[in-house]
Amino acid sequence: MTQVVRQEPRMGASLVRLFFHDCFVNGCDASVLLDDTPTMIGEKNAVTNANSLRGYEVIDDIKSRVESACRSTVSCADILALASRDAVTLLGGPSWTVPLGRRDARTASIAAANASLPPVSDGLTNLVARFAAKGLSLRDLTALCGAHTVGAARCANFRPHVYNDSNVDPGFATLRKRTCPAAGGDDTLVGLDATSPTRFDVSYYRDLMARRGLLDSDQELFNGEAFNRDFAAAMVKMGSISPLIGSAGEIRLNCRRAN
Template sequence: MYSYLSLALMIYILGVLGSRGSAQDVSKLSLKYYDKSCPNAQQLVRTEMECAVRENPRNAALMLRLHFHDCFVQGCDGSVLLDDTETLVGEKKASQNLNSLIGFDLVDRIKNQLEGECPGVVSCADLLAIAARDAVILVGGPYWDVPVGRQDSKTANLEKANTDIPAPTQNLFALVTNFLGKGLSVQDMVALVGSHTIGMARCVNFRERIYGDFRATSDSDLNSMAYLSKLQSLCPERGHDNKLSPMDYVSPNMFDNIFYRSLLNGKGLLNSDQEMYSSFTGIETAKLVKTYAADPLAFFKHFSDAMVKMGNITNPEGGEVRKNCRFVNT
């Protein structure tokens, strides 16, 4: 018990220090920010997202992931969307982004619609925040109001992208510390990780798990062993790094609480996910996993609240409204 309390205290201290180092200014965000300058902005985003998700339900997860990876580096400022140039190094080649983040063409499509309606008005950062909300709704998830008025960063930060975005092999200590450093609580973390209910993972990110402690955490029944066998067939010990598997193998295209039930059964695909329930230090996180597995409404409420909180992490340096989400204005 002493070691757990010491660990929890250390996490708390690190979290406080981290949150002090990332100033948040949400004074300019408002639900009515575009009411006069671009009143159809949210409807334009929604229409494009409806088409995209109808074409391929996976587009919902792609947009949600882009918003998450954007907010964890410099705040929600569209920096994740910047391409490399002679004078700027973007974040797309970061370890957690390379060969993982896609959906940039969809962002371009939505941005073109917004620029056609209201040139130079709606930021790429706001586009991601609105599109992520709509993505969740379109696959059965909850609604939340999205405050808008974010500015697009004129810079990117590859170093922070490599260190600040949670990794799938992280242990619980590192994961909680990471979220606390962004001003997000343990409850926020467990709820936000629920977005994996519509996510896909690459073989390279779950190989260690399926050839490691998967058997130790899961039931030894035929169903569990058949699932493990399927995963190992898809993802051998060497090669096929980019093969994909859903993190919710029961209902991968529906935003629901089945993901948490898989953690209760020890079948989480990623080590970082299963740690929330199986780690001996995860007393609080395990309780939350149990709550969300039993009560989808509680999950939806906490997820919505956490998405607003995460979306309110802005870049204190400010920026601009990019005309093209891939490049700063000239």
């Protein structure tokens, strides 16, 4: 992870997002890593994942090294949880002890992903309900959204916010419109944190206080609740959403397919 983040800091943010998108769909079971098969359409092509999630190759590389050293012992789900923790730490954020023992799912579901993952347009009421359904409080929601202090968003995802919403600073909206036209340029990337998009810090919260949040879902969160810094505790709590343990699931040899 040190090598990965040094080479591309944005990949650290991508791995945290990959972990989030895994846990929110039927628990933290590495189902998001499964490729489609002739009999299964997985989560990679869900609405919020297609052409957006990344970092699969990083997990593949880690898994290959772990399998070479200790075959059929460490799950892809645990690797993803550990990689996301290390990504945050290497980007300047907190560290925490990751509870281990997750097992890997044998199947995945695009329908479950589409139903469970919040779109960037989600308002506060929907966000609170989605997190509550996973046993996560408003405090957890507030802290976990702090992960947006690193990484970037596509123009297609923040265009409606800067062009149509009233809860955005006019000067900030004008600045973002320069790189995100009303039509075209959908894949143009802009840092979620305007101040320090490659460092895990609290400037994300300061941006929201100034109505300079890039995503509507983030700005909606600020409109409803004061911010907390409980990110590490919330990550542990999220990482414990319905894990497969005991005899459930398996330890995949390859994170992209069931054994």
